[in-house]
Amino acid sequence: MTSLLLLSLGLGAVPAFLAAHAPTGRALTIGYVPDAARAHPDAPYVAAERAGVAALGHALVDVRLTGADPRGVASALDGVDALYVAGGSTFALLDALRTSGADAVVAERVRAGLPYIGCSAGSVVAGPSIEPVSLMDDPADAPDLTDLRGLGLTDAVVVPHADGKLPPYPLDLIGRTLARYGPDHELVPLCDDEALLVTGPGWSVVTSG
Amino acid sequence: MTSLLLLSLGLGAVPAFLAAHAPTGRALTIGYVPDAARAHPDAPYVAAERAGVAALGHALVDVRLTGADPRGVASALDGVDALYVAGGSTFALLDALRTSGADAVVAERVRAGLPYIGCSAGSVVAGPSIEPVSLMDDPADAPDLTDLRGLGLTDAVVVPHADGKLPPYPLDLIGRTLARYGPDHELVPLCDDEALLVTGPGWSVVTSG
Numbered sequence A, B: 001m002t003s004l005l006l007l008s009l010g011l012g013a014v015p016a017f018l019a020a021h022a023p024t025g026r027a028l029t030i031g032y033v034p035d036a037a038r039a040h041p042d043a044p045y046v047a048a049e050r051a052g053v054a055a056l057g058h059a060l061v062d063v064r065l066t067g068a069d070p071r072g073v074a075s076a077l078d079g080v081d082a083l084y085v086a087g088g089s090t091f092a093l094l095d096a097l098r099t100s101g102a103d104a105v106v107a108e109r110v111r112a113g114l115p116y117i118g119c120s121a122g123s124v125v126a127g128p129s130i131e132p133v134s135l136m137d138d139p140a141d142a143p144d145l146t147d148l149r150g151l152g153l154t155d156a157v158v159v160p161h162a163d164g165k166l167p168p169y170p171l172d173l174i175g176r177t178l179a180r181y182g183p184d185h186e187l188v189p190l191c192d193d194e195a196l197l198v199t200g201p202g203w204s205v206v207t208s209g
Helices: A014-021 A044-054 A070-080 A088-099 A102-111 A171-184 B014-021 B044-054 B070-078 B089-098 B104-113 B170-182
Strands: A002-007 A028-033 A059-064 A082-085 A114-119 A156-159 A186-189 A193-198 A200-207 B002-009 B029-033 B057-064 B082-085 B116-119 B158-159 B187-189 B196-199 B200-205
Touching: A014 B014, A028 A044, A044 A059, A070 A088, A070 B089, A088 A102, A156 A171, A156 A193, A156 B057, A171 A186, A186 A200, B002 B014, B014 B187, B029 B044, B044 B057, B082 B104, B089 B104, B170 B187
Parallel strands: A002 A114, A028 A059, A028 A082, A082 A114, A156 A186, B002 B116, B029 B057, B029 B082, B082 B116, B158 B187
Antiparallel strands: A002 A193, A193 B200, A200 B196, B002 B196
């Protein structure tokens, strides 16, 4: 069963999502994809996001895509109960997914039931196209990336930070993004305390003692 | 987005299901459908189930189907955040759904996003047919019921109590049920500490502060 939780910033919905969609009754391991921030790994927001995810109390393992190959990514995903794709540059992230071949591997695993949590760039890239964040993020972060198709795990293109509270994304930038890309994409603007819960058809047996 | 949690007996999965699929940030009201037990409302298991659901801490309102009409059921569902369809006789429950016209109303609301929690009979009736429980429950509970199609909210037919621990449903009865109806139905046997989490395709915005 396909299950995605696409965050804008706040992690508040993650515990219930994991409780409902990940294995229960044992400790979880979350794969953490850091590649959206590969150009500035020491930025404070990068450390803050990772610390927030770590504070959820599950084991974290890095699943680094840049320089990886499909077999290595598949092997890394074998060991995780859920995938967390962190924020940064959506263009850098999609470039890392595409050049490593992880795009197909991740899409296949999520369709087969691996719970996917995205945040900001990690949320946008789950949709059909990242073109709608071309004003919010810088396409020059991945000069060789020409195919802007995302993972296609949902028809929705998340527009994160849509309440304009995060300084790099003021409301007028959000407004221009919605005006320019809204006609051709299924945009879902998310405030920083909202998330998009996406599910595909299917069922799974869960513990209910 | 269609979301169902189909219990066998234990309620343990309900809190995470409600957290992930029902409105958050305010008190919830759960509609409680008691009709499966209409022939013996004072049986101890009936009181025990209701007490267990009440102990989840949400407001409970009865949504009684027997003698109701579609308009009354629709109006009752307007006021609830999730529906809990309790256990008893699957045949009595389907009869109550069918004769009241609640079957179509409930199916439409759940397809539109009303979270559905079933337990035992309430789980079976969500599937395409209740015929597979003809050995476990007594068709004579609803002599006028000839059309055994369920709500059709999932292709799965839950076989509750499949661990044979509940006295009325010993393992040999479970075995005969699986052998007889398995070839023609998509049976999902559930132990009493398991539940089936069913989702349709779609998405919803959830709180994530």
